Amino acid sequence: xxxxxxxxxxxxxxxxxxxxxxxxxxxxxxxxxxxxxxxxxxxxxxxxxxxxxxxxxxxxxxxxxxxxxxxxxxxxxxxxxxxxxxxxxxxxxxxxxxxxxxxxxxxxxxxxxxxxxxxxxxxxxxxxxxxxxxxxxxxxxxxxxxxxxxxxxxxxxxxxxxxxxxxxxxxxxxxxx
Amino acid sequence: xxxxxxxxxxxxxxxxxxxxxxxxxxxxxxxxxxxxxxxxxxxxxxxxxxxxxxxxxxxxxxxxxxxxxxxxxxxxxxxxxxxxx
Numbered sequence: 595x596x597x598x599x600x601x602x603x604x605x606x607x608x609x610x611x612x613x614x615x616x617x618x619x620x621x622x623x624x625x626x627x628x629x630x631x632x633x634x635x636x637x638x639x640x641x642x643x644x645x646x647x648x649x650x651x652x653x654x655x656x657x658x659x660x661x662x663x664x665x666x667x668x669x670x671x672x673x674x675x676x677x678x679x680x681x682x683x684x685x686x687x688x689x690x691x692x693x694x695x696x697x698x699x700x701x702x703x704x705x706x707x708x709x710x711x712x713x714x715x716x717x718x719x720x721x722x723x724x725x726x727x728x729x730x731x732x733x734x735x736x737x738x739x740x741x742x743x744x745x746x747x748x749x750x751x752x753x754x755x756x757x758x759x760x761x762x763x764x765x766x767x768x769x770x771x
Numbered sequence: 772x773x774x775x776x777x778x779x780x781x782x783x784x785x786x787x788x789x790x791x792x793x794x795x796x797x798x799x800x801x802x803x804x805x806x807x808x809x810x811x812x813x814x815x816x817x818x819x820x821x822x823x824x825x826x827x828x829x830x831x832x833x834x835x836x837x838x839x840x841x842x843x844x845x846x847x848x849x850x851x852x853x854x855x856x
Binding site: 768 | 772773774775776777778780788789790791798800801802803804805806807809812813815816817819822823824827829830846
């Protein structure tokens with residue numbers, strides 16, 4: 595295998611990008627140890643914090659379907675789901691928010707949004723200096739989607755782009771409802 | 772980007788293989804505990820953030836061993852006190 599081949603392979607494997615593993619590792623294992631029990635599917639990508647939480651900007655992403663009461667809700671009745679997401683201002687309080695979701699019990703979250711979307715607890719930690727800051731907006735969508743590939747291309751990609759590009763978050767708390 | 776998930780569905784989280792997750796043995800829709808139980812909600816958030824700082828093993832799933840029966844009992848007490856803590 596030439597150096598050019600190796601760089602092409604590593605570039606084509608997004609699971610190795612930005613991780614602690616050296617590029618082309620999986621190809622090396624498969625070449626040297628054919629029949630190895632280590633499979634590429636076993637690999638779990640993981641990024642690590644580059645600075646302390648006290649100086650990091652955190653975002654919150656949840657499939658709980660919460661949004662401002664003043665916003666038009668997502669479509670909870672569509673048989674395939676709604677492939678859009680909502681921005682929730684990180685300064686919002688419980689009384690300003692509402693959940694539109696039919697696929698999980700949210701009676702208790704209706705009483706106190708922090709049960710599923712701990713926005714006020716994060717505001718407190720930020721105020722105390724335990725967190726460096728919060729992104730201007732948090733993100734919410736409806737977890738019921740019948741087309742996972744479309745979901746990945748639309749909701750997941752657009753939230754990821756907003757979290758990194760617009761909000762410049764350093765880390766994310768994920769709450770899959 | 773470093774991420775940490777808070778989950779109540781261990782089997783789903785194991786299948787998906789997220790970078791790191793905090794597992795609570797609680798019902799759907801109650802990832803951070805019970806209404807008005809500020810201390811417990813805070814404990815879950817801090818547990819997740821702690822894992823974000825220290826969880827360097829890809830695919831780590833950490834348990835927070837608090838039984839739902841305990842949470843309900845504490846929540847009932849809070850409710851009787853006028854839903855304040």
